Amino acid sequence: MSELSFVRTEMLPEKEPPAGERGVIKWMRTNLFSNWANSILTIVAIYVLYAALSHILPWFLNSIWRADTLTECREIRDALNNGEPSACFAVITERWSQLIFGFYPQHLYWRPIVSFVLLFVALAPVLYDTVPRKLFIFTAIYPFLMVWLIWGGSIWGLLMVIAGFGVGYLAFRALTAVSGLVAVIVAFVAPVIWWLYPSGLVGDALQSIIPIAIESVESRSLGGFTISVIIGISGIALSLPLGIVLALGRQSDMPFVKYMCIGFIEFIRGVPLITLLFTALLLLNYFLPKGTNFDVVIRVIIMVTLFAAAYMAETIRGGLAALPTGQYEAADSLGLDYWQAQRLIIMPQALKISIPSIVGIFIGLFKDTTLVIFIGISEMLGFTNLIRANTAWNGIYWELFIFVGLVFWICCFSMSRYSQWLERKLQTDHH
Amino acid sequence: MYKSVLFGVLTVSGLVAGAATAATLDDVKARGSLNCGVTTGVPGFAAPDANGVWEGFDVDVCRAVASAIFGDPTAVNFTPTTGQTRFTALASGEIDMLARNTTWTFSRDVDLKFEFTGVNYYDGQGFMVPKDLGVSSATELDGATICIQTGTTTELNLADYFRANKISYEPVPIETSAEARQQFLAGACDVYTTDASALAAIRATFETPGDFTVLPEIISKEPLGPLVRHGDNGWGDIVRWSLNAMITAEELGVTSANAGELSGGSDNPEINRLLGSEGNLGEQLGLSADWAKNIIMSVGNYGEVFGTNIGENTPIGIARGLNAQWKDGGLIYSPPFR
Structure with a gap:
């Protein structure tokens, strides 16, 4: 056995794996055809995809973008596409401005556009911590600026509203030496009194001395995507702080606060949003004195905010419950008072845990703004009805829904991507 | 007992509210425009065009009333209402009148406390x-x-x-x-x-x-017509006779084209009363003498409005049928202008 005739002295070059074990074929064998059941599923899925796309794709590719009526669309289709199914996106070409701006006066379109652009400037310091902190001043001013840009009117009315906060602050400073509690109460009551009584008179007086006003636009002119953004953004911005307060209230040791919060949350969560909207629009009209001008958009914003806040409170309570007790004890042992502990230790962690659900509520709220169609506010879906009611476009269907769906998808998808980015950025545990 | 107190308060506030809206015409004049409830889109009856201007058969009733009051068919704020919101919007005073494919029924007229001021379309x-x-x-x-x-x-x-x-x-x-x-x-x-x-x-x-x-x-039977709240009969009269003016104009052959010429005086005394060159019908309504002339000049008579919005020359193409003048075998009939 010792006389070996040949011993290989160098390694053989590696051979490529057999054809069935590499590249596309390997991928397909492992992922698509690993056994007979999966193979059948793959073939069925491919067939379904083909069947769907073979109907939808030609319809899209034959799209007609220029026509004045549906009939004209059909004539163009018969002439150019031999009568094959064709989408008639000409309706979007003609009516996109209505879907976006509603009945807003056409020569004033720049105002919602400017508000929308400035919205992102105002949001930047909230969303990204690399943005200069000084921008927060603009964020604080933005809500008032937006109201003025959208509804127009005298700038003094707006300044008088801001002045109310100044009144509250001055009252607080003046009385804080006397008694802390009295100062807080007066700080809340004084601005309300200011807004109810003298602010209107002072505003009118200033307007007559130095008239600065832009053309005013009534709420009934708002519609389309604009109204969805107004209601959605206001609801989102207001429901988060309100939700935090409610969540803390529900965990409070003070029974009155606690049961108020539980009652509120459980009542709102037990009632459909559409019921609240009907209440806002219909019932309140009967109870308020005739001639009370309680703007319908504001009523809707209040209801949407209350609705989202109740859900928000429960989500944040989940985040609070997920925090180990040690965190609360750590805060206590550092000698922090309740609000300091919440601000510095508890809330940052609880909110971080709740980010996915909070964004889920935001997205839901934004999509729920379409429900205002049922109380006669023409948001985008409402406008699809109005456009169809015009004899020129009566009979058009999918094109309008596709456009509306696309606009909502862009908004909701952006929110979702941002929340995922934020989660990754805030990830502090070590994996 | 608490309940009855609550209802009592509601009733009182309802009564106060009713009294406060007694003079709708004054409110409308002070506002400078008519608040009119329409549908959220029914082809031919109410829909906005590409510029957001409302047009349609029901819309023209609103425009007629605005023309009668202001001489301006554009002095209207249109409020789209749904089947659920239409009656509350009218009852609460958010709108001054409703012209929205609404069927005139007993319970709507009596129980809901509305006043139907006529029929502008007999549907079924x-x-x-x-x-x-x-x-x-x-x-x-x-x-x-x-x-x-x-x-x-x-x-x-x-x-x-x-x-x-x-x-x-x-x-x-x-x-x-x-x-x-x-x-x-x-x-x-x-x-x-x-x-x-x-x-x-x-x-x-x-x-x-x-x-x-x-x-x-x-x-x-679906008689569709404009309606107003109970409690202001003077306002109801204005809406009723604005519609009747359009109907009578068609019956008398007064059109948007010849109303201006006929208002100078004609051989037919009823045309003269309608267009304001004789009598004081406008004054009786609290309007100007040329109120009906304004309606016909700016909106048109009933036949013209029917023809441009839903008639046989439009894509909708509805024949007059029941909605022909009574002389032509239809049900459209206005009491005399006298």
């Missing part, structure tokens, strides 16, 4: 079927699947009609007319039933309208 529920179904009468529809909008009076009328004729049907519930159109064309139901005017409007949008037919049976 009909059936549409594909021609190849081979049906020529609704009585042959035994066992048919029928697309029907839920929660409407059409649903009840349908049940009554089929029960009275001892035939059966299978309802396919539908939410909106756009959905109904898609389902009907896709063959989800054999028959689509709704008001005959809406059937005509939908049929006009089909690619091959000739393949579908509207059956001759009309199974309900």
Whole structure:
């Protein structure tokens, strides 16, 4: 056995794996055809995809973008596409401005556009911590600026509203030496009194001395995507702080606060949003004195905010419950008072845990703004009805829904991507 | 007991509210525009064009009232209302009048405390079927699947009609007319039933309208008209006689083209009273003498409004039928201007 005739002295070059074990074929064998059941599923899925796309794709590719009526669309289709199914996106070409701006006066379109652009400037310091902190001043001013840009009117009315906060602050400073509690109460009551009584008179007086006003636009002119953004953004911005307060209230040791919060949350969560909207629009009209001008958009914003806040409170309570007790004890042992502990230790962690659900509520709220169609506010879906009611476009269907769906998808998808980015950025545990 | 106190308070506030709106005309004049409730879109009756300007058969009733008051058909704020919000909007004073395909019924007139000021369109529920179904009468529809909008009076009328004729049907519930159109064309139901005017409007949008037919049976009475709140009869008179002015103008042959010329005086005393060159009818309403002339000059007479919005020369193409003048065998009839 010792006389070996040949011993290989160098390694053989590696051979490529057999054809069935590499590249596309390997991928397909492992992922698509690993056994007979999966193979059948793959073939069925491919067939379904083909069947769907073979109907939808030609319809899209034959799209007609220029026509004045549906009939004209059909004539163009018969002439150019031999009568094959064709989408008639000409309706979007003609009516996109209505879907976006509603009945807003056409020569004033720049105002919602400017508000929308400035919205992102105002949001930047909230969303990204690399943005200069000084921008927060603009964020604080933005809500008032937006109201003025959208509804127009005298700038003094707006300044008088801001002045109310100044009144509250001055009252607080003046009385804080006397008694802390009295100062807080007066700080809340004084601005309300200011807004109810003298602010209107002072505003009118200033307007007559130095008239600065832009053309005013009534709420009934708002519609389309604009109204969805107004209601959605206001609801989102207001429901988060309100939700935090409610969540803390529900965990409070003070029974009155606690049961108020539980009652509120459980009542709102037990009632459909559409019921609240009907209440806002219909019932309140009967109870308020005739001639009370309680703007319908504001009523809707209040209801949407209350609705989202109740859900928000429960989500944040989940985040609070997920925090180990040690965190609360750590805060206590550092000698922090309740609000300091919440601000510095508890809330940052609880909110971080709740980010996915909070964004889920935001997205839901934004999509729920379409429900205002049922109380006669023409948001985008409402406008699809109005456009169809015009004899020129009566009979058009999918094109309008596709456009509306696309606009909502862009908004909701952006929110979702941002929340995922934020989660990754805030990830502090070590994996 | 607490409950009765609560209701008492509500009643009192209701009464106070009623008293406060007694002079609608003054409110409208002070505001400088009419608040008019319309639909959230019915082809031919109310819809905004590409510039957001409302047009349609119901819209023109609003414009007529605005013309009578201000001489300006554009002095109207249109408020789209849904089936649920329309009556509250009117009762609460959000709108001054409602011109929204609303059927005049006993309970709406009496129980809801509204005043219907006339009928601008006599509608009725009909059936549409594909021609190849081979049906020529609704009585042959035994066992048919029928697309029907839920929660409407059409649903009840349908049940009554089929029960009275001892035939059966299978309802396919539908939410909106756009959905109904898609389902009907896709063959989800054999028959689509709704008001005959809406059937005509939908049929006009089909690619091959000739393949579908509207059956001759009309199974309900749907008199549609403008309405106002109880409690301000003077305001109700203005809306009522604005509509009657359009109807009378058609009967007397006064059109938007010749009203200006005829207002200088004519041989027919009723035309003179209508256009304000004789008598003081406008003054009696609290309006200017040329109120009716303004309506006809800016909006047109009943026949012109019908023709431009839903008549046979429009894509909707509804024949006058019941809505012809009484002289031509229809039901459109105005009390005399005297």
